[in-house]
Amino acid sequence: MFGAAVIALLLCSQASADALVDGSYEAGKTKAIRCGACHGPDGNSVNPQWPSIAGQHAPYIVRQLEAFKNGERTNILMTSQAMTLTEQDINDVAVYFAAQPAAAKSVADPGLVEKGQALYRGGKKETGAAACLTCHGPTGRGNPAAAYPLLRGQHAPYIAATLRAYATDARKSDGATKIMRDIAKRLTEDDILAVAAYVQGLR
Template identity: 50%
Template structure:
């Protein structure tokens, strides 16, 4: 398909309300606009730096939502915030359509962490109030675009761990009803590293 709807209805994660994005995204146009993004996220959305997320195969609606958060200040990053500031809705839709259409390079989990990571991901820890990741992100880590839950399968463990720490500290607050902040805040550093590594290895 030459064109794709980048988002029709997405969850605005800062408030929990549904935001409507009417722009129709073009993968071809997105590719032409992606040169600046490629410096960190890779030409095809596969980042070579584990601290920067891979965008390939991510839900277009989620990419748009995060760009909106950076633009609106509900999510902040010294590199991303100024990049998102100049984007129009059409730019976001095109970039999201392009990166979502790319194939993610699979990665492996750390064998020393995979057992604990699988336990946290699939079962959580009820004694400490840690909800299982699978509940929102699915058995294969593919997420739920209609609910605004991102694909986590194959994402860099280092990036995922950083985001969990940001949620835990409250420095990232773009989650509805503090959902991720509440969960991450109850996780130990070992839990975070293990869960992140397990998600990296999901296909």
């Protein structure tokens, strides 16, 4: 396991992101125990349908938990979990999971890398889908301040499922801007599978 020095180092590297969320790492660690059943004790989930949240930006985690509470996002497993969290609980678990190291994965389907990479880096000219790297960054690290989520190393099946959810307006957590709903509607099922495979392998 990780020694105190390593944890301190990780907390330091997360300092700028965590400064945006007023939560307690220690309190979050205790409150996060029940989350581990699905997301893994350290936020690295083993079921590819359930998102990993280790190393995810704290402001984005906060936004998503609020979205599950207010119905902009619904999920049979997750909504009931979010409903029981107070604002302070949300901040605490967000700070805890943001400080966990995310496990790197390999590309889901090597046959899809080329197409996935082209979409990720260049977008889709024919339909006007913006390049993913503009917001999620060249290596999928996202942008904490803008609540652009980290994508690298995320399970491809979850990425694909959530892009379909945006495309059908089942997920509305992108708010009034509809950034992701607009982009997902411009992708075909083949595009979604390719970009999801590529994203899983980013590190």
